[in-house]
Amino acid sequence: MYILQTVVVKQVLTEKMKRQLLLSYEEQKSQxxxxxxxxxxxxxxxxxxxxxxxxxxxxxxxxEMQKRLDKIQNIEFQVNQLSLLPLGSELKEQELQTMxxxxxxxxxxxxxNEKTIIIKDGIIIDIR
Structure with missing residues (x-):
């Protein structure tokens, strides 16, 4: 018998990932x-x-304009939080359903028990 189970995917914060996230935040903010x-x-x-x-x-x-301003503030908050995180921190990226x-x-x-997949720079480094 098969059951559905939730798997959490986490990214390890690296310098490369940090740059990608900052670039993504800047693009969203600009838009x-x-x-x-x-x-x-x-x-x-x-x-x-x-x-x-x-x-x-x-x-x-x-x-509608206020919605955009609120989203911009949220992005600025995320950028500030990202700058505080040390490299090697695990960030929850998504949850998947597996059989x-x-x-x-x-x-x-x-x-x-909840399963977790750890990814570093696009490569799975651990399954817990």
Whole structure:
């Protein structure tokens, strides 16, 4: 019989991974800033075009712009946290579902324990 089991995948923080994460964060932040500026431009355009429904459209744009600003703040927080982490730290990357074979006579405690895969620079270095 097979059962589904959750496996946690963790990355070991290396200098290479740290650079990749910082680059990814900067790209995300840049994209969000472009979206924010685009929304601001569209808001001004809509204000000029639809003077009667100015308040409703302004609220919608403000809400979307605030979402972008919140995401930018979150990214800045993650960058700060990343700078505090020492090299060699394990970062949870994802959780996967695997099929595990269960047979009569197997130790349930061995099957029940959460499995973890440790990756360093794209190579599996440990399975716990």
């Amino acid at each position: 969000l800033q472009r979206e924010y500026e685009q929304l601001r431009f569209e808001q001004k355009k809509a204000e000029k075009k639809y003077k009667n429904s100015k308040k409703e459209s302004a609220q919608l744009y403000e809400k 595990t074979e269960v047979n009569v006579g197997d130790r349930w405690s061995d099957i029940e």
